[in-house]
Amino acid sequence: MPRIAICAPSTPITREDVARIEEIAGRFPDLALEFHEQCYAVEGHFAGNDDLRLDAFLECASDSAFDAVWFARGGYGANRIAAQAAARMPVAARSKTWLGYSDGGYLLAALYRAGIGHPVHGPMAVDIRREGGDVAIERALAFLSGDRAGLEPSAGQHQAVVAFNLMTLAMLCGTELMPDLSGHVVMVEEVSEHLYAVDRLFFHITQNLRGIAGLRLGRISDVPENDRPFGSQPEEIARHWCERAGIPFLGEADIGHDAANKIVPFGLASAGSGS
Secondary structure, X not given: OOEEEEEOOOOOOOHHHHHHHHHHHOOOOOOEEEEOHHHHOOEOOEOOOHHHHHHHHHHHHHOOOOOEEEEOXXXXXXXXXXXXXXXXXXXXXXXXXXXXXXXXXHHXXXXXXXXXXXXXXXXXXXXXXXXXXXXXXXXXXXXXXXXXXXXXXXXXXXXXXXXEEHHHHHHHOOOOOOOOOOOOEEEEEEEOOOHHHHHHHHHHHHHOOOXXXXXXXXXXXXXXOOOOOOOOOHHHHHHHHHHHHOOOEEEEOOOOOOOOOOEEEOEOHHHOOOO
16 A cells, blocks of 8 residues: 655645545545644744754655655745755655655755656645645545556656746756756746746746757746736747747646646656656
């Protein structure tokens, strides 16, 4: 029976969230979930201070009884502990699946760079709050049970892939957490950013992604209204900056900050077993 540890490297969830998730988990009798008490800690913006969040993450990583570590929620904060976490990974961590997205991308990147386990972009526990969130939770739990039906359709068997929130990827570029993405298809998505900010982010990431196999664009959602129209839509923005950087634009990716967010195992899809 796969056993999944859940901790909160960024911001907290609530016991009400967990109760709803556990109800859904009852449909997966061959899967065992264990929510770390740290998931409910609150210190300012964060799910506890940096030390508490790091300790909880390392505790979940160190326990050989767990097959995977599932991130409870994004928000902001994982970057503050990611380098220390990757540097202190025990032997037990090297066979684990790590599942999350958005701000969790800092940890996924750090672990991927270090070659530790199987980082995977996919729904987090907090997605239970979204409209249709039960479907997102089911997709994550099915994957952790070994079902690959929820994979992003273009994440094929013979092409290395990664997926990131656009802001997270931009902040990773040039840091100690950034993996070598040469030869990868890079998928990006974004939420709640003005289109001029999306344009600025693409300017930055494309300067740092030369040598990738191509870029796919996920959903750019909940775009705020500006005081004037930007004049280009997200795909036009992506195509523009990819062309300037000599990066192949490969079309859409079925990822985003929504309940339809699909699963992208980092590297070759065949390497992300899910459990």
